[in-house]
Amino acid sequence: MIKAGIIGSTGYAGQELVRILLGHKDAEIVWYGSRSYVDEAYSSVYGNMFEIVDAACMDDNLDELCKKADVIFTATPQGYLAGVINENILENAKVIDLSADFRLKDTDVYEKWYKIDHKAKQYIDEAVYGLCELNRESIKGARLVANPGCYTTTSILSLYPLVREHMVDTDTIVIDAKSGTSGAGRSAKLANLYCEVNESIKAYGVTTHRHTPEIEEQLGYAFLAGNTSKDLSTVGQECISDKNAGGNPLLINFTPHLVPMNRGILATCYAKLNDKYTYDDVKAVYDKYYKNEQFIRVLNKGVMPETRWVEGSNYVDINFVIDERTGRIVVCGALDNMVKGAAGQAVQNMNLIFGLPENEGLLMPPVFP
Amino acid sequence: MIKAGIIGSTGYAGQELVRILLGHKDAEIVWYGSRSYVDEAYSSVYGNMFEIVDAACMDDNLDELCKKADVIFTATPQGYLAGVINENILENAKVIDLSADFRLKDTDVYEKWYKIDHKAKQYIDEAVYGLCELNRESIKGARLVANPGCYTTTSILSLYPLVREHMVDTDTIVIDAKSGTSGAGRSAKLANLYCEVNESIKAYGVTTHRHTPEIEEQLGYAFLAGNTSKDLSTVGQECISDKNAGGNPLLINFTPHLVPMNRGILATCYAKLNDKYTYDDVKAVYDKYYKNEQFIRVLNKGVMPETRWVEGSNYVDINFVIDERTGRIVVCGALDNMVKGAAGQAVQNMNLIFGLPENEGLLMPPVFP
Amino acid sequence: MIKAGIIGSTGYAGQELVRILLGHKDAEIVWYGSRSYVDEAYSSVYGNMFEIVDAACMDDNLDELCKKADVIFTATPQGYLAGVINENILENAKVIDLSADFRLKDTDVYEKWYKIDHKAKQYIDEAVYGLCELNRESIKGARLVANPGCYTTTSILSLYPLVREHMVDTDTIVIDAKSGTSGAGRSAKLANLYCEVNESIKAYGVTTHRHTPEIEEQLGYAFLAGNTSKDLSTVGQECISDKNAGGNPLLINFTPHLVPMNRGILATCYAKLNDKYTYDDVKAVYDKYYKNEQFIRVLNKGVMPETRWVEGSNYVDINFVIDERTGRIVVCGALDNMVKGAAGQAVQNMNLIFGLPENEGLLMPPVFP
Amino acid sequence: MIKAGIIGSTGYAGQELVRILLGHKDAEIVWYGSRSYVDEAYSSVYGNMFEIVDAACMDDNLDELCKKADVIFTATPQGYLAGVINENILENAKVIDLSADFRLKDTDVYEKWYKIDHKAKQYIDEAVYGLCELNRESIKGARLVANPGCYTTTSILSLYPLVREHMVDTDTIVIDAKSGTSGAGRSAKLANLYCEVNESIKAYGVTTHRHTPEIEEQLGYAFLAGNTSKDLSTVGQECISDKNAGGNPLLINFTPHLVPMNRGILATCYAKLNDKYTYDDVKAVYDKYYKNEQFIRVLNKGVMPETRWVEGSNYVDINFVIDERTGRIVVCGALDNMVKGAAGQAVQNMNLIFGLPENEGLLMPPVFP
Structure with missing residues (x-):
């Protein structure tokens, strides 16, 4: 069972990660990170999860979380992950980042468009752009995946x-x-x-x-x-x-x-x-x-x-x-945008990294109407 | 594997049945019934099912279908099932009816409110009102279940x-x-x-x-x-x-x-x-x-x-x-209304009838937003 | 020409008052009050009013405004008007209040349901409940009208x-x-x-x-x-x-x-x-x-x-x-709710007070779809 | 008072014409044309017009209508106007066509894109393309205006x-x-x-x-x-x-x-x-x-x-x-699309043709939200 921690689990993309991972037979969520709702029941933030998720929201602490989780999803604002990432984290857990911090290989471009300094340029080379269909092989061996934008x-x-x-x-x-x-x-x-x-x-x-x-x-x-x-x-x-x-x-x-x-x-x-x-x-x-x-x-x-x-x-x-x-x-x-454009693709990346069938937990048909 | 046939599979409730049954590990759909779209690809009627459902729509014929299916779902207009149901069908397959034909025990009331004659009064006694939480035991032994309205x-x-x-x-x-x-x-x-x-x-x-x-x-x-x-x-x-x-x-x-x-x-x-x-x-x-x-x-x-x-x-x-x-x-x-109010409850009834865990195929968390 | 001032003109009800008064041939707006947008162009807050309203938002000051306006509409939070109303204001201008401050004759009830002290109980007797169809005659002579809720x-x-x-x-x-x-x-x-x-x-x-x-x-x-x-x-x-x-x-x-x-x-x-x-x-x-x-x-x-x-x-x-x-x-x-439930009724009250045809500026047919 | 007849008054664009003309002080509607709702109260087709429009829908007959109306608006399917237009009509009334029949000067292009024969090519030269801001002078003298698409x-x-x-x-x-x-x-x-x-x-x-x-x-x-x-x-x-x-x-x-x-x-x-x-x-x-x-x-x-x-x-x-x-x-x-893209522009064209202020009946501010 893959232990998954989610930083930013109370944003829309974070919540969609929760929904998808709940249906994934080889993963379990061990940490519902949230800055805004620490100690509040997750299901009080998202009523759909009432009687489904019992956990409370926890403070974000990647350095601790990485010891409890095999994979960390960061559904956080730009700049957050670049500000905290370090070798300790990457040695303990795979990181799949739903923000833009490691998507652009050219940090000049990053700093120009995002108007923030990039604080972890040393990991840009290593980060793999997680568009699964185009970078499948590279993703399999990655420690740090930059999940693409929607x-x-x-x-x-x-x-x-x-x-x-x-x-x-x-x-x-x-x-x-x-x-x-x-x-x-x-x-x-x-x-x-x-x-x-x-x-x-x-x-x-x-x-x-x-x-x-x-x-x-x-x-x-x-x-x-x-x-x-x-x-x-x-x-x-x-x-x-x-x-x-x-x-x-x-x-x-x-x-x-x-x-x-x-x-x-x-x-x-x-x-x-x-x-x-x-x-x-x-x-x-x-x-x-x-x-x-x-x-x-x-x-x-x-x-x-x-x-x-x-x-x-x-x-x-x-x-x-x-x-x-x-x-x-x-x-x-x-x-x-919430699935293939964010949480679904993040899980697809997780599946690739951990050698699972790429579609595991992702086979739900579209809901209509 | 339970073989399921759906009459009226191209209505909204029928399509929701398709969606739910596709995620049910002990059931497979053997017949996509539809009056309006005979011989058309199911996925041309519902684009969400493209590359998921390969079948074409088939004419409704309960007397034939009952031999191929273990359970028949009828998501049809009022009066349809009452007009065709017979002993042959009920001996060969369980029938779960999403229409109102067998919901009311009092046929006078039925005929007054629906303004149509009831053509199969002989089955009204036998039919079980399929509100799972309230009639669980009766449903387990039923041949004919009247799935409640939304x-x-x-x-x-x-x-x-x-x-x-x-x-x-x-x-x-x-x-x-x-x-x-x-x-x-x-x-x-x-x-x-x-x-x-x-x-x-x-x-x-x-x-x-x-x-x-x-x-x-x-x-x-x-x-x-x-x-x-x-x-x-x-x-x-x-x-x-x-x-x-x-x-x-x-x-x-x-x-x-x-x-x-x-x-x-x-x-x-x-x-x-x-x-x-x-x-x-x-x-x-x-x-x-x-x-x-x-x-x-x-x-x-x-x-x-x-x-x-x-x-x-x-x-x-x-x-x-x-x-x-x-x-x-x-x-x-x-x-x-499409799930617990129609297709989900129908599958819950199917699970009860066939001795499966009542929640099988029904554990998907609510989708938000 | 009736000079109208609007306190709270940048809320939804305030903006609807603007829209309706712009089509009223006997009234003109002399003051666009707003706490949040002082000195900003009104049309930068509501883009629909671009090239239609040239004025900037002004600070709320009823004691000044009452000298420039014949009628003051207060589309403000509960408690605001009760906190500032005085004889000077009522002697200079008619006041039509879209908040709840003067709707309830029983101030005990007001304080219990609104959980705020009522600071102008001396005007409750005088205030007329502005449901035009039911209180037409009383409204005609009113200085202070409590416009009903939607x-x-x-x-x-x-x-x-x-x-x-x-x-x-x-x-x-x-x-x-x-x-x-x-x-x-x-x-x-x-x-x-x-x-x-x-x-x-x-x-x-x-x-x-x-x-x-x-x-x-x-x-x-x-x-x-x-x-x-x-x-x-x-x-x-x-x-x-x-x-x-x-x-x-x-x-x-x-x-x-x-x-x-x-x-x-x-x-x-x-x-x-x-x-x-x-x-x-x-x-x-x-x-x-x-x-x-x-x-x-x-x-x-x-x-x-x-x-x-x-x-x-x-x-x-x-x-x-x-x-x-x-x-x-x-x-x-x-x-x-924006018209008869708020701004339209307020204008209807204004028409009654000023002896105009009750429907002036209010004859626009419903917009569909 | 300009007498206006509307062919196709029960379509969305036709109804919007009604709404706008009701607020136009120099025009009155003399004919509510409709194929589908002949003899039905207009307000039973559009409930917003209850107690506002008392008329019943009438059969479309341009040859008769042109004697009662100064201007005829045709909010009709492609091909309708081209099929009936004649000199009698144009001598008696101005025609403002909201369909595409006279928009394209090149009838080959018309027949290719619309896949219907054009039955009144003799009027294509005369028809003026009614984009008011670009063809103002030509519109003023027109008998037949092709109101542009949205x-x-x-x-x-x-x-x-x-x-x-x-x-x-x-x-x-x-x-x-x-x-x-x-x-x-x-x-x-x-x-x-x-x-x-x-x-x-x-x-x-x-x-x-x-x-x-x-x-x-x-x-x-x-x-x-x-x-x-x-x-x-x-x-x-x-x-x-x-x-x-x-x-x-x-x-x-x-x-x-x-x-x-x-x-x-x-x-x-x-x-x-x-x-x-x-x-x-x-x-x-x-x-x-x-x-x-x-x-x-x-x-x-x-x-x-x-x-x-x-x-x-x-x-x-x-x-x-x-x-x-x-x-x-x-x-x-x-x-x-209903106003400047259809009915509003049509009325703007009417104003130009009849020498009225171009904005008459069209000064309603946008409705928000």
């Missing part, structure tokens, strides 16, 4: 085959993403009140959203990997060790939108095709990379992803349309 | 201990219930369009909703059972065999409301207390009946049920407040 | 004819009310976050909601008024001057619920009829009181109120069903 | 200054649009049921939506008009008369999305800038075209449009961000 997972998986196969002009990529409101977290902000979000849609963080460089970095690696058999993590390492070889080969426009719904992300991606590819040409490439991926569903021709069809599950639904008139391809990807 | 389950479970213990004046019961829109089914009616339901609440079927007599009948049995150890089903049989002994000892006001949300039912129940009971008095009675019921959660003092805390799960949350000023008790019950 | 307006208007005509047993009244989320105000509380409210319904303040005594007091006056021609305000005065003569002749159960929608209140009211009244009997009584009330719409037989049909307007929709089986009547009332 | 109005107004001033590369335009569900109309389709739309977002009509050629045609005219003083309508006429001179100078990608809300459209538009323009450069151009347009609000720097801020009103909110990293500009436009 927008990022959707965007990268949607475009990855096209970028890796150099089928699109990387200078023309536009990603217009839409997210449910749980992505904004559980803090009491006026902008997230029911009446402020309901019956409205808006773009936010236009040209400045922090998931932008994460998408660019990973798609950049995909582009550089090209027709080699390298995974993205390996390319990332090479770019770091030889900065000149890397650099960022692509810049994108990424625009997130807030949608009046609880869960779900839809990314609508646009790019110019490098050639007059047919549907079959493109389908073949998506099949090449995703045919054996059980959590990636490339839909039937003509069926576009809808977030309702993935809610509560670890699936990513993807499909595309080629516009012969404009020479562009439109790719849509949909996932549940 | 409003009904919420209302009965909320008031049952008070009525059975004769703590409330049965002439003063008012049940004001609120339901998500999935309860209205998946047919294309103008009244159920997004823009007609969204941003509004209304009462409907005021004084005429068909779940009224079902609640009255079962609470009536509870009242008659009183301090005996009989289950409701047994009392029901007695009432039938001696009409004079039964009659309906209580009449209620039941008012359903349509709420702009997908899932969930909240029943707010009012009744005059027969005495100056304290919180502890009443709590003791709820504990007496529900303490060992894992799917019934009587909440902590002061915490009232909210439908969000049961969504996607088989739980019923219940709590009450005594109003000393008016001498009334206010009891609230909440459940997910 | 739940209260719905509940009282729904039951008023029945209570005044002694057609129902006042000991059996149950009011089950449902409100959109704007009623909770614009403060940043976790419980009002989008993801906490959406896809859920709950009862709150069960047996303890502060609108309960307000409903009881006014319906009590209605009962006492009986077949006299007195308005409720007059009866209230009499009760105050002779406490023994008054007392509260009725106690009710009032249960509010939070509904995932922005606007709207639906009150479903239950009571035992004192006799076997027919539909026509009851209809005649509603017609007697409401036939000439343009903002009260008693719907056609069989059509029950829905909040969508009154959204954005000053209408109250009412209808009833008699349940012969139980001897109860079920009355539903629906209004927009 | 997506179209948002998209064109968002990009118009940039295209007309040749500031963007017209080969790089991507428009990602999001619409509330009222845009789908009031027909009972399974896809528009509450539970199918709620808690989900999807793209639809990817690369094939019929508003695409309309946007292309009008932005094409804008591009051709360039720094002349011509309005779009005039350029359109020139293109028609000399097909070679016209042709479509730009092709775009337009992707609509369905959002779980009633009203509102947000268009997020992307294009490569032709030069290193600053914020001030671009702002100057938007000011040049829109500074005096009262219904177009170019927001303050850094404030992006949200649909909630325009709901119920005739405003279009627009703003932009320049992305120096990618050389792209991101422009967002928001409006209420």
